[in-house]
Amino acid sequence: MLDERKIKVLCAVIDSYLREAEPVGSRTISKEYNLGVSSATIRNEMSDLEELGYLSKPHTSAGRIPSDKAYRFYVNNILKENKIQIDIEKKEKIKRVLTRESKELDDLIQNSAKILSAITSYTALALSPQIKKMKLKHIQLVPLDGREILIILVGDSGIVKNTIFRLDQDISPEQVERISNFFNHKLKGLTISDIRKTVTVEVFREFYEYKNLLDSIIPIIINSLEDNDNVEVYLDGVTKIFDFPEYKDMEKAKSFISFIEDKDQLLNVLLNNTLEEGIEITIGEENIYDTIKDCSLITTTYKLGDMIIGKIGVIGPTRMDYLMVISSLKLFSDNLSEILEMLLKR
Amino acid sequence: MLDERKIKVLCAVIDSYLREAEPVGSRTISKEYNLGVSSATIRNEMSDLEELGYLSKPHTSAGRIPSDKAYRFYVNNILKENKIQIDIEKKEKIKRVLTRESKELDDLIQNSAKILSAITSYTALALSPQIKKMKLKHIQLVPLDGREILIILVGDSGIVKNTIFRLDQDISPEQVERISNFFNHKLKGLTISDIRKTVTVEVFREFYEYKNLLDSIIPIIINSLEDNDNVEVYLDGVTKIFDFPEYKDMEKAKSFISFIEDKDQLLNVLLNNTLEEGIEITIGEENIYDTIKDCSLITTTYKLGDMIIGKIGVIGPTRMDYLMVISSLKLFSDNLSEILEMLLKR
DNA sequence: ATTAGCACTCAAAGCCGAGGAGTGCTAACA
DNA sequence: TGTTAGCACTCCTCGGCTTTGAGTGCTAAT
Secondary structure, three states, X not given: OOOHHHHHHHHHHHHHHHHHOOOEOHHHHHHXXXXXXXXXXXXXXXHHHHHOOOEEOOOOOOOEEEOHHHHHHHHXXXXXXXXXXXXXXXXXXXHHHHHHHOOOHHHHHHHHHHXXXXXXXXXXXXXXXXXXXXXXXXXXXXXXXXXXEEEEEEEOOOOEEEEEEEOOOOOOHHHHHHHHHHHHHHHOOOOHHHHHHHHHHHHHHHOHHHHHHHHHHHHHHHHXXXXXXXXXXXXXXHHHHHHOHHHOOHHHHHHHHHHHHOHHHHXXXXXXXXXXXXXXXXXXXXXXXXXXXXXEEEEEEEEEOOEEEEEEEEEEEOOOOHHHHHHHHHHHHHHHHHHHHHHHHO | OOOHHHHHHHHHHHHHHHHHOOOEOHHHHHHHOOOOOOHHHHHHHHHHHHHOOXXXXXXXXXXXXXXXXXXXXXXXXXXXXXXXXXXXXXXXXXXXXXXXXXXOHHHHHHHHHHHHHHHHOOEEEEEOOOHHHOEEEEEEEEEOOOOEEEEEEEEOOOOEEEEEEEOOOOOOHHHHHHHHHHHHHHHOOOEHHHHXXXXXXXXXHHOHHHHHHHXXXXXXXXXXXXXXXXXXXXXXXXXXXXXXXXXXXXXXXXXXXXXXXXXXXXXXXXHOOOOOOOOEEXXXXXXXXXXXOOEEEEEEEEEEOOEEXXXXXXXXXXXXXXXXXXXXXXXXXXXXXXXXXXXXXX
C-alpha cells in the first residue's frame, strides 16, 4: 500500500522529528537522508503521505510532522524484532544493581521504575505484583485483645496482607486457632478464584457451629485478596515531562502531572487489557483518557513462574524514541521475573 | 520598634500582595486603605520599611513586595490568636466526611490531605502515624514453610508491620510458638525504646538455648519498628502550585515538584524538629532546602491519646494566605486525633 | 510633618519589518 | 511519465522600536 520510497520518506520524517522535535521540511530530508531524489520529489511524496493520513502540517508554511497513524505504522512495520537488540552487559548490570539494592518486593519494583526512568528519560510507571494472581502460602488468624482478630494472608511471592477484624460474638483463642489451622490446611496453595469455589462448599460442613463467624470472615479474606488497594502504582521521573518541548505549555504539563498522580486513572490505563504477555504499545489517540491522547505508553509484563503478576513501562509524548524504549524495557521483563524468583526462593 | 503607622502600611502591603500577587505601589495603598495620609507620605514610610528590611522592590519603578521578615512579623505579631477563629460547623462537616470515607488509618490521613488541599488550594502533605511512637499491642511469630518465620507486630493504633525472616538453623514450630508467646508476654505494652532496654537483659535468661536465633530476631523487630520506611508521606494537590503566578516559570515549577516528590527530603523537612505540639510555620529562607526557600510550610500535629504521632500541613509560595491556612489546619488537628481514637476503640 | 508636583525609570505591551523555512504550482526535461 | 528547477506565496519568528503607565524619589511649598 505504501511504496518503497514513501516508506523511506516517512521513516526519514519520523527519524528527524523524533530527534529534533521540529516539523520536517522536504529540503532537510533530501539533504540529510540521501534518497537520491530532489526536494521537489520529496515534496510530492510528502503531499501524498499527508493525504493518506501519515503526516500533517501545523500550518501552511511549516514542515510536516508524523501522525499517530505514522507512529503506528512505524512501530508495526519498521521496528521488526531484528532491529531490537538487547545489550546483555547492560542487562546484567541492571540485574546486579537491582539485586543489590532491593531487599523487599516493593523496593524491587520501585527501583526498577527508577532505573527505567533514568535510562529512558521518560516517566516510568510500574504495577506492583498483584496478590490475587498468587497462591496463598499461609493464612493465620491471630486473636488480639478483646474481640479483635488479626487475619494474616501470606502470598507465595512473600507479600503479606493483614486485616484486623472485629467480632460481634465471643470466641475463645483456642477456637480461633482451630479455625486458623483448618483454613491453613484447606486453603494453602489455592489462588483467589479457587478459594471462592472451595470455601462455600467445604468449610461449612466441619464448622457448622461457627457458620455466622465464617460467613463474615470469608468475604473479608476474599476482599483482602481482591481489593484494588493491594495494587500499588509506582512512579518515577514524573518531572521528566518538563524536558520535552511539547510540554513547554504550562497547562499541558499541569494536566499531565495531575493525570499521572491519580492512582485510579493510572490503574485503569495499566489494567485496561488483562495483562497480556509481552510488550504493549499504546499511541496517542489510542489512549482512553483525553489527557494523554498525545502521549504514548509502552509497557511490558513481568512474571512469577509462569504467571504474569505485574507490569512496568514508560509514558511520554507520542514523539517517543520507540526503539530505545522497547529495548530498555526488554532489559527489565526477564530480569524482574528472575530476581523475583530469586528473592523468594532465598 | 515599628510605629503604629508603619505597621498599618506594612499590613496594607501584605494584604494587597497576598491577594493580587503584584508589587504594591504607594498610590494603591493611599487610595484603597484609607490611612488618611497621601501617597507621598506612604512613599516615605515604604522607603523606611525597605531600609528596615521588611519590603523590597523587584526593580526601581515597581511597587514593593513583602520580604520573609515582613511575613514573619505579620505571623508573629499581627495574626494573634483572637483573629484565628475556627468554623465549628465546617469542623464537624469535615469530621463526618472523614469518618465516613476512611476505613483504615492510612485512608484517614490520605483523605485529610485531600480535603486540606481542596479547602486551602495549596499542596497538602501529611505524615502517617509513626509506629515507633506507639505501644506494642501484639507480637507474633508464625512459622511458614521451610525455615521462614513471619514476624508480625501490631501497634496500639492498629498499625501492623510484617517482616519475613529466614533462619539459618532448624527450629520446630512448637519452639517458635513458645518464643512467640514469651515475646508477646514480655513485650506487650512497651514502646520501642522500652523494648531496646528490656530485651537484652531479660530475654536471654529463659531462652539461652536459642540465643543465636534471638540475637538475630531482636534487631529485626527493633529495626522494623524504627525503620523510616514505616513513615509514609501523603501528598495531595501537587499540581496546585501551577496556579500561582510565582510558578509560571517552568524551571521553578519543575524543581518544586521534583522536591515534593522526593520522600526523603520531605521527611527531613517534616521531621526537622521533633514533633513539637501545635502549629508551626516556616517561612521562605527559614527552610533548610534551597529549592523551597521561597515557599512557606505550615504544619500542625495530631495525637493519639497524649502522644503526638503525626503531622499534617500545607506548602506553598511565601505569599500564602497564612490566616486562612492556619484556620483550616485548626480544623484538622483535633478532628484527626478524635477520629483516630474512635477508629481504634471501635 | 505632610503633601503636591515633577522628572525620571523601567517593565510590559504593541507594532512593524526583515528573514527564512517551507509549500505548491508550473513548466521544462530525460 | 516521473523528476526537477524555479518561483511566487504563506506564515511563523524574532529583533528592534515606540508607547504606555505604574511607580519612585526628590524638592519645595504648606
